[in-house]
Structure formats: structure tokens, C-alpha cells
Amino acid sequence: MTPSLEARSLVKRFGALTVTDSLSIGFERGARHAVIGPNGAGKTTLFNLLAGALRPDAGQVLLEGEDVTAAGPDARARTGLSRSFQRNNPFPDMTVAENLETALAIAGGVGRVFWRGFGHYRSLAEKAREIAGSVGLNMVGDTIVRQLSYGMQRQLEIGLALAAAPKVLLLDEPTAGMSPEETEAMRHLIAGLPRSITVVLIEHDMDVVFGIADRITVLDQGRVLLTGAPEKVRDSAIVRERYMGSGG
Amino acid sequence: MTLRLVTLAVLIVAAGASWAFSGFFGKDLLTEIAILAIFAMSLDLLAGYTGMVSLGHAAFFGVGAYGMAAAGSLLGLGGLPAMAVAVAAAMALALIVGVFVVRLKGVFFIMITLAVGQMVHAWVFRSEALGGDDGMGGIIRPDLGTIGLVLDDPADFALFALVLAFLSFLALDLVARSPFGRLLTAIHQSESRARALGCPVERYKLGAYVIAAAFAGLAGALAAQRDYFVSPEFLTWTVSGEVLIVVIVGGMGSLLGPVIGAAVVTLLKHQLSDVTTYWMFFLGLFFVLVVMFADRGLYGALRRLKRRREAAT
Structure with a gap:
């Protein structure tokens, strides 16, 4: 099955800094797919590339199997890609x-x-x-x-x-800056979204991530470190060491 | 009743009364106010609603004026067709220029609109066909004999200008209240959000730019008829600056504010210049005070006054 949203070998550089490094990732239809990673891993850049707010230096973005790399954010929104903002x-x-x-x-x-x-x-x-x-x-x-x-x-x-009325919903740190009560309400809200919507989520709060996601991708330095089911990610030594070790 | 309706009613009564009781000079002033009001309202759609602060709006005013003159004396058209040509010419220029300028924001937009205004001015100034810096005459006012108006009569022409100002208000107010107008406001408040929701922002800005140009062109066509004469003066950048001041003093994003601004600025200009040769200084002082103490201009001040009243009772 074609993924709802797919990135193929995306590259994005800001000057000498390669923020997204030939990154490929697919989001299955109806998934609750969280993207996690340390600050500076390139999560928000990936979001902006997916949403069309940034143009990649190389690679493609496919929405429902169609190449939308050249399309602006408004055109992508009209074909069913919707986003929230970090701020x-x-x-x-x-x-x-x-x-x-x-x-x-x-x-x-x-x-x-x-x-x-x-x-x-x-x-x-x-x-x-x-x-x-x-x-x-x-x-x-x-x-x-x-x-x-x-x-x-x-x-x-x-x-x-x-x-x-999105087919794919990109949520950029929906619980950022929220109190524990507000975070819980937000977790509930996202969990209750219709399954027809593919939800891609950047989130720092691991309780929210593991409470919602059925698939998790760990980004590190603009690359996919690991993608898998929540248990697999939780048990991964490399993730523990690199990311969740510090009080996550 | 809402403040908006009350203000509108007061403006209509004031305009009607001044028209009925004023002499030649008063009617000429009224005409001037009506023309400036149309011009200022058109800029308000851009600057106040859409957030596109243009310093080159005189280009469309001037093209409207020259369109009127050229359609009459070069193409031999009658008054009303000439006005249609004037408005169409302003819209055509806005469409061409707009494709490029709507991509720019903030100070870059201000600078490019200023530059385009100067280009149009320079071109007209050099154009032999348009009379260069001597300007152009031979302008005919429309023949409205069928409805009993003789526009060559100053009283009838003032009435014509006032009615057109009122119709322009109704049209622009409808645009502002429409879904299209709502999206312009949305673009003003958060362009990135509007875009993320699927709004082709540039196309909407272009639409606003062309509509604004149409009414600026109409104002220009009326100004040409008022003087029976056009000159590159219509296109100078100070004309753009003045109309922007009128919009700011009156209150951006309200349409009625710019009408108030047009009346106040025009009247002050004439009254002060009677009293003192330093009138520009005092007019400037007035602008500074309004900008400092009246957030959202004179109409904004009215709005606050009303709110305070309601809070007190």
C-alpha cells in the first residue's frame, strides 16, 4: 500500500549545515506516527519540508502517492495535508x-x-x-x-x-509549554481523532508519544536512526543511550 | 445601533447638509473630499485590511486621471465610457505590477510600490502623447442629462462625486465583509497560517491590489474631471504619502475612518492655510498627535469613546 505521506531521500542544507541528510520516511494511512529526537535533530525542518514551507535541496515528497515536491504549502493543504505550528x-x-x-x-x-x-x-x-x-x-x-x-x-x-478536513495531519509539538492537565487533555484529544486521518506528531513529552503513537521514528542529525513500534523503540539500546537516558 | 451605522448616517447627513447650504467654494471642497475619500478607502482595502502598505497608490490615481483625459481627447470617447476606460486602465496596470509586487512584504513592498509609482510618474512626465510636464486638457464630464444632472455645474458635479463616494463605500464595504475580505484580514493577521490552510495568498493579494486600483482609478478619473486638466502632479509620490496619511489619521481597516480622514484633512488644510502661512507645520503637528494619542486613528478614538460610554452606564 502506498503510504499517505512519504519522503524520499530528502536533503536540506542551511549553508554548510546539513539539517536533513538524505532522509526517507513513510507514514502509513491512519497511522499515529511520532517523530522524536534530540533538539537539532531536524524534526521541525522535516515538518516544514513535508508541509511545503521549505523546499528541499534534493529528494521528493509524495502525498497519497503523488509527487508534491514542487507544490507550495497552500497547494499541499488543498490536497489534504494540514499542519499545526510549534508556536x-x-x-x-x-x-x-x-x-x-x-x-x-x-x-x-x-x-x-x-x-x-x-x-x-x-x-x-x-x-x-x-x-x-x-x-x-x-x-x-x-x-x-x-x-x-x-x-x-x-x-x-x-x-x-x-x-x-485533512487526510494527513502534521502536529508540531502540540503539548509544548502546556501544564500537566492541559497536556493530558491534549493527549486525549489527539487520541480521539478519527482513524481516517493519518497523524504525524513531533513531541517531546514521552508520555504523550507512548500514549498515542503506534509507530515511532527517531531522528538524529537529520537522519532516521530507527523506525518501529513503540516497544521496539523503548527497548532500543541506542535510543536509551542517545535520547531517553536524560530524564526523558 | 452600531457605531458604524451612526457614523455612516452622520457622514451622509453632514455631506447632504453641506451640499445644500454651501456656495461654490463649499461645493468644490465637498468634491475634493469625496474624491479623496474614494482614493483613501481604496488604499484602506490594501493597507488596513490586507496589510499591504503601499507608497505608490498615486500611480493608479494618476493612471485613472490620464486614462480619463486620454480616452476623451485622444480616443474621442464620451464621459462615462472614458471613466470606464480610466478604471480599466488602472486595473490593468495593477494586474501587471501586482504579479511582481504581491510577493514582497513589509518594507520591501513599500519600497517597490514607491519605485513603481516613480516609474509611472517618470514615464508620463516624458510622454509627448500625454503632454509631458505640461499635462493634458480636453476632459469632458459625463452627460447625465437623462437623469437631470448637468455635471458642468459645480453643484451637480459635487453631488455626482458624493454619490460615487457613497457607492464606492457600499462596494468596498461589501468586499470587506465577504469571504474574500475575511481572507484578506486573515492574511494580514497570519499569512503563514492562511497559506497552511490552503489559501493561495499571492492570488488574494493580487485581487485586493486590482480592486484597490479600480477605485483609485475612479478617484483619479473624477479628479481629472474636477480640474478639466491632468498633470504629472497627480502621480507624484507625495500624493501617495498624503493619502496614506489620510488613511492612518482616519483609522485603518474601517473604510469609514478614511472618509473621516479625508474630510478632516481637507478641511484643516483649507482652514489652516487661511489663517497662517505655517499651515503645513500645524497640519503635521495634528498628524503626529493623532498617531501618538489615537490608536487606529479618529475612527478608533470614536470606537473607544463609545466603549467607555457603554462601560459607564
């Missing part, structure tokens, strides 16, 4: 509901309508409420996002990514 990146001066409605408008392709008020599209508001509920933000729909707590903004990150 909260919502539309800060809109309400939660407006954020989600806007995301839905983009995904639904109504954005080019300029002759009719936004309010005409009632179904968007309904769908936005649904998504707000699914990420635990149903009580704050009318709050300006700037005034939301950090953790809630983090939840909105997932909501926005979900609004694009």
Missing part, C-alpha cells in the same frame, strides 16, 4: 469562531466570493461550532483569540488544522 499561529484578532469559520471558508473554497457577506454561509458557523466543541473550545467561541489562555490557543491550533 501558536492563529488569527489573533478574530474570535475563536471567526478563526474556525475562516479556516473552513478557505478549505471549502468560498474565499473568492467577494460579492456577498460572510454571514451568508451559515453552515460554516455551524461546522465551526462543531469543531470548537471537538477541541474543547465550545465555551469560548466569542472570545478574541489574543485573550485566550496559552493552552486554549494550543487547542485552537488543532482545531484550525482539523478545519481543513
